[in-house]
Amino acid sequence: MGALSGEDKQELRAFADAQYFELLPKIVRDEPIGEFAKTFAGLMFPNSLEKAAIAGVDNYLTEHPETPAGVKKALLQKQFLLRRKLKAREISKAHAKATPSNECVVNLTTH
Secondary structure (H helix, E strand, O other): OHHHOOHHHHHHHHHHHHHHHHHHHHHHHHOOOOHHHHHHHHHOOOHHHOHHHHHHHHHHHHHOOOOOHHHHHHHHHHHHHHHHHHHHHHHHHHHHHHOHHHHHHHHHHHO
């Protein structure tokens, strides 16, 4: 799973991200012990999908209430971290717009 990280694997990772919520129920169903499914849920979480990934977790858990606790925990942790990342980005952008000194820095670096 770690083989999909890094700059040279972006295309493959984008494909894997797009398939994540389709593959997850099959992995959970076919792997009764749950350790691989829990690891897959955490390591392969499609962070690049951002808001779609957040909604995907909610949809997945609604459609699959029998999801093992370890997998559910991994999904909810990843969802929480992604929400926090997006909120921090939003606050940072708002702060950059509201702070006049940032405009000077931007102007100096663009000329």
